[in-house]
Amino acid sequence: MSRQANRATDSKKMNSELFTLTYGALVTQLCKDYENDEEVNKQLDKMGYNIGVRLIEDFLARSSIGRCQDFRETADVIAKVAFKMYLGITPSVTNWSPAGDEFSLILENNPLVDFVELPDNHSTLIYSNLLCGVLRGALEMVQMAVDVKFAQDTLRGDSVTEIRMKFIKRIEENLPAGDE
């Protein structure tokens, strides 16, 4: 995506409203095109995954962050660097499982849901599911398989938005066929 010339260390910013409304228009379109919320959720996750796969390169180039030592460091980088860089928010990292393989990101402000209200007939829609896909796709590119899902969502009346992330395994480095 970003060409060498405009790969500034500090990424350019823009008003979040265009971003929010574009996302809203996309979700609305998906709701029209697919029969049920399940399918829409799946599609959002898939799109997010595609974004994540591409975003990680942009992220590594801009942030010049090296390999994380452990999952805790990964969690911190996601919350404090990645979310900050792309969405301008810093979620808090909490609720670690005793084994240290599972945590929650608490988003106080989710820019995707500004102006949004879920109508009653879309009660199973996971509106921001794109984010799960993004996290999953990006981490997969750095050899981490994770399970990401929304545990709480302000759109459904919860007091905060909570994304739960679980470490599954380290992916063995296999160079894709035909790649040097």
Add this chain to the structure above:
Amino acid sequence: MEARFTRGKSAILERPLSRPKTEVSVSAFALLFSEVVQYCQSRVYSVSELQARLAELGQRVGASLLDVLVLREKNGKRETKVLNILLFIKVSVWRSLFGKEADKLEQANDDDKTYYIIEKEPLVNTYISVPKENSTLNCAAFTGGIIEAILTHSGFPAKVTVHWHKGTTLMIKFDEAVITRDKVLEGR
């Protein structure tokens, strides 16, 4: 009473409408927009259908944006003249969407219904390379949709089309009635 009024689900209604300071990175938008384009592409057969789909999405954005912009930028005052609504788009709408004014606003020499908004490098096209076999594709059709919705919902029904000319040119063609009305207003 409906649950959403009592559960506090509609906190959205309590929030001020004044300009928020929130920002996201252009990369985030570029990646999202790229997915939007790919999704639309997967469901159509031609460039014109793809542009029509992008425009449709843009119209939704424009329709949601209009009221809040009029309130913030104009204190709720609506424009009644063609030239003023065009300036509103060139200056206020553009600035809030893209952080800058549009490069140029021009009127067609030979047609009083037609105006052009010219943008050398539209934000939405910054990270898009158009494939050779589809060289007419211009994803700013999305922006065209936004503008069309803003004009139409402001009472200036128009068709907006997008062309590769001096960068990207949005061609705004107002309905006959709009221009007639404008002339009557002028005469007063």
